[in-house]
Amino acid sequence: MSPILITFYFLAAITLATAFLTIYSKNPIHSAIYLVLCFFSIAGHYLLFNAQFLAIVHIIVYSGAIMVLFLFTIMLMNLNKEDEVHKPRITRLGAIVVFILTSIVLVTIFINSKTIMGDYDTSGEDFQSIKKLGNVLLNEYMVPFEFASILLLVAMIGVVLLSKKEKTEKK
């Protein structure tokens, strides 16, 4: 086995294990910490694809910002076992149906997809460099890129609006 393959299996094991532990741990803070570990191992997978920029941005955005805010909120809420909400039976049924449908879609995708464990093609271009990425994003994919930024802006304004609204109602 090549070192890259060993690294891949190691990272895959960590990713799956932490993902399962995220769901199964009783304490919400432990769940959040396992999720952070999961994100780190996913960043490792990106590095295996030689996508340095994606890996670092993944760490900054998900592990560094979103999960910190998540942990922050959970710590402030101080959830205990007694606070666990018991969902009605119909909700559970709905969850199971959705899960089965999603897994059918995922399994069909996996079956029909081409295997990527092939040989590497060398195109002679350094696709991990940020200059290359920036050129591609702002030339070929200019419109979707700008749409994504508008979407984020709208989401941001929406959040500000929602939090402002709550305050005025309280008064």
Next chain:
Amino acid sequence: MDSGFIIEKSVLIVVVFAVTMIMAMYSTWAERKVAAFLQDRVGPNRAGWGGLLQPLADGMKLFAKEEFEPNTPNKFLFFVGPAIAMSTALMTSAVIPWGDKLEIFGRTVYLQATDIDVSLLYIFGVVSVGVYGIMIGGWASNNKFSLMGAVRAASQMVSYEVAMGLSMIALLMMTGTLSLKEISEQQAGMNWNVFYQPVGFLIFLICAFAETNRTPFDLAECESELIGGYHTEYSSMKMGFYLFAEYANMFISSTILAVLYFGGYNYPGMQWMVENVGVNTANVLGIGVLFVKICFFIFFYMWVRWTIPRFRYDQLMNLGWKILIPLSIINIIITGICILAFK
């Protein structure tokens, strides 16, 4: 990959690690001496000449102290907190160019552990992960004062990261690269970035203070309100790790400030030195110059700590969100206009 490459990088990493540790150790000594100087006192002067052995004595004391554990259900996380704080403090030094190059036994040795394409983002990533050490430690202490300290630290660091990232963007627009090696090379002579980005530098400096939890932004350990903040429950070397990580962070952020804005290892006449005196002499001098700049910034950190009182929490948030972020956005716009106008 030849073995010489592995050896030179290993030696470099070990040396950088040792230097970071020694600098952090002597920062504690320097902090007391600077505090004493600013308050017209003598400072530590018993252990060794001028108190120079004081950090060793402190370390011995911290190791010999009783290890006290609070009654917490999260023993493992309680141990992991200081470890994360320390390792993230040390990880950043991997991408910093400590000098240009040396010629040893006919090999050209670049004085940088690794020159990845995304160095600047890497630093940013490590900084943003650094908050976990404080948060996990503070929460696992099972103490409401620790938790308050941790929550304050987290919201403070997340808020100031935004302004820090925006001030970095203005710098990036100018340099056109994320590699710290290239940024250092661009600043050869007196072509320092601080002359082109004075506002960006100020924003970055303020955010660096907030990210390292130093006064006037040390609300995380605000002793008058929160006993000791996130490390209230820590004792012995675990607390030592938190305090040590703060000084290591201070050293690293001073280095980043020096490399990004104050020319790194460059000094006026470096090119002349390389041509006339020799590559090695010129570059050893360059390393010395970089450390002089770093020591100045460390002194600046201490100077501010003993001069300015702590902010109130709402003042801190107002400064971060309502002043620094709009200022850095304006800075980006002005930088863009200038680049269009002059290039």
